[in-house]
Structures are given as C-alpha cells and as structure tokens.
Amino acid sequence: MITIKNITKDFYSGDLRQNVLKDVNLEIDHGDFLTIMGPSGGGKSTVLHIMGLLIEPTSGEVYYNNNKINFKNERSLDNYRRDNIGLIFQNSNLISCLSPLENLIIAMNSKESYNSKKKKCKELLDKVGLSKKYNSKVSSLSGGEAQRVAVVRALVNEPKVILCDEPTGALDSVNGKNVIELLLNIRKERNCTLIIVTHDEKIGELGERKIYLKDGELHEMARNL
Ligand SMILES: Nc1ncnc2c1ncn2[C@@H]1O[C@H](COP(=O)(O)OP(=O)(O)OP(=O)(O)O)[C@@H](O)[C@H]1O
Numbered sequence: 001m002i003t004i005k006n007i008t009k010d011f012y013s014g015d016l017r018q019n020v021l022k023d024v025n026l027e028i029d030h031g032d033f034l035t036i037m038g039p040s041g042g043g044k045s046t047v048l049h050i051m052g053l054l055i056e057p058t059s060g061e062v063y064y065n066n067n068k069i070n071f072k073n074e075r076s077l078d079n080y081r082r083d084n085i086g087l088i089f090q091n092s093n094l095i096s097c098l099s100p101l102e103n104l105i106i107a108m109n110s111k112e113s114y115n116s117k118k119k120k121c122k123e124l125l126d127k128v129g130l131s132k133k134y135n136s137k138v139s140s141l142s143g144g145e146a147q148r149v150a151v152v153r154a155l156v157n158e159p160k161v162i163l164c165d166e167p168t169g170a171l172d173s174v175n176g177k178n179v180i181e182l183l184l185n186i187r188k189e190r191n192c193t194l195i196i197v198t199h200d201e202k203i204g205e206l207g208e209r210k211i212y213l214k215d216g217e218l219h220e221m222a223r224n225l
C-alpha cells in the first residue's frame with residue numbers, strides 16, 4: 001500500500017547540511033502494524049512525515065498503491081492525504097476554543113449534512129467514553145481525554161493508514177495504555193494499516209513489524225506475523 005524507495009532527507013541550517021535519512025526503504029502492506037523505535041534525532045518523525053506526505057524527501061520515491069507521489073502537486077497531495085491518511089501526534093493538537101464535537105465535525109471531508117456529521121461524530125466520541133464531553137471546551141479536557149479525541153479525529157474520514165508520532169508521549173501509563181488499546185481495536189475493526197513511532201519499549205514490542213531507525217538508517221528487526 002505504501003512503498004518508500006531510496007529515500008534521503010537533508011536539512012540545512014545556513015550552509016550546514018544534515019543528512020537525516022540515508023537511503024531508507026520500506027514496503028508496507030494493507031493491514032500491517034509497524035512500530036518504529038530508535039534514539040532521539042534518528043529520523044523517526046521525519047520518515048513518518050514523509051509517509052504522511054507532510055514533507056518532501058530530498059531524493060527517492062514514495063508510492064501509494066503503486067502510484068508515485070508527486071510532491072510538487074499540492075492538490076494531489078491533499079487528495080492522497082484526505083483519502084488515505086489519519087495522523088496522530090504527541091500532543092493532541094486540537095483547536096482548544098472548540099468542543100470535541102466541533103473539532104471532529106470540522107475535520108470531516110464528506111459532503112453529507114451537518115446533522116449527519118454530528119451524529120457520526122457523537123457515535124465516535126461515545127465509543128471512546130466521551131459522551132459526557134461532546135460540548136465541553138477542549139481546554140478543559142485531561143491529556144488522556146484530549147488524546148482520545150485526537151484519535152477519533154484521525155478516523156473521521158476512514159483513513160486506510162493511521163500514522164502516530166509518539167501518541168502516548170504526553171500521557172501517564174494508564175492513559176497511554178488506553179490510547180494504544182483504542183488504536184489496536186480500531187485497526188482490528190477496520191483492518192487498516194497502523195504505524196506507531198514510540199520511545200516506549202512495551203509499545204514497540206507490540207508491533208507485528210518492528211522498525212529501528214538510527215542515524216538515518218532503517219533496520220527491520222522482526223516480523224511476528
Ligand atoms: N524542519 C527541520 N529543519 C531542520 N532540521 C530538522 C527539521 N526536522 C528535523 N530536523 C533534524 O532532523 C533530525 C531528525 O529529526 P526527527 O524529528 O526525525 O528525529 P526523531 O527520531 O523523531 O527524534 P525524537 O525521538 O526526539 O522525536 C534531528 O537532528 C532534527 O534536528
């Protein structure tokens with residue numbers, strides 16, 4: 001479903017070039033569950049952002065369903081993101097002056113009516129135990145609650161792949177465990193692809209494919225399929 005081929009990424013500060021990814025290759029099939037671990041600065045977020053079509057690699061190719069991504073074509077990037085990708089970050093990145101329900105509704109791309117969107121979003125919030133918080137201000141939610149909203153927000157457009165960058169990094173262990181369980185259940189239910197970048201070894205161990213990124217080099221450690 002996603003192939004990244006001979007990917008490199010350089011960042012510049014002034015004239016100084018930092019080669020952050022070095023010839024990274026990875027083939028991800030529909031329904032795969034990958035965890036990506038490795039030291040800070042190793043390039044994990046960079047590779048995830050390239051897979052999420054948020055940043056362009058310096059060289060190399062990204063394919064979605066065998067179609068080569070043209071990073072220069074913003075409209076086509078938008079379409080790929082909309083049709084394929086759900087993103088979850090360490091901090092929930094919700095719009096704090098809106099309610100959970102409003103955050104979900106404005107993330108929906110479908111053309112259906114407002115009421116139908118509202119109904120769907122309420123169902124999603126019910127599923128993650130937030131039925132009492134539909135209309136609370138996001139700023140009043142706990143970190144765990146906000147992250148659960150961010151998880152369901154990533155699902156409103158029924159993405160084929162969910163990309164998570166340290167989704168539990170800002171949570172205590174109980175809330176972290178809940179968020180991971182939620183992600184695993186969603187993957188099972190929808191048979192979508194799940195990719196989690198994490199520093200937590202316990203979460204890393206859960207991956208059916210375990211990727212290790214260090215100094216911009218990718219190593220696949222194990223496959224427990
Ligand atoms: N936009 C940017 N401009 C310049 N340098 C960047 C940029 N994004 C990342 N880098 C550099 O690229 C390297 C890899 O960063 P990346 O965020 O991918 O690491 P990471 O493995 O996710 O680390 P962490 O575990 O700390 O999140 C770092 O040295 C970082 O400073």
Ligand SMILES: [Mg+2]
Binds near residue numbers: 044045046165
């Ligand atoms: Mg990172």
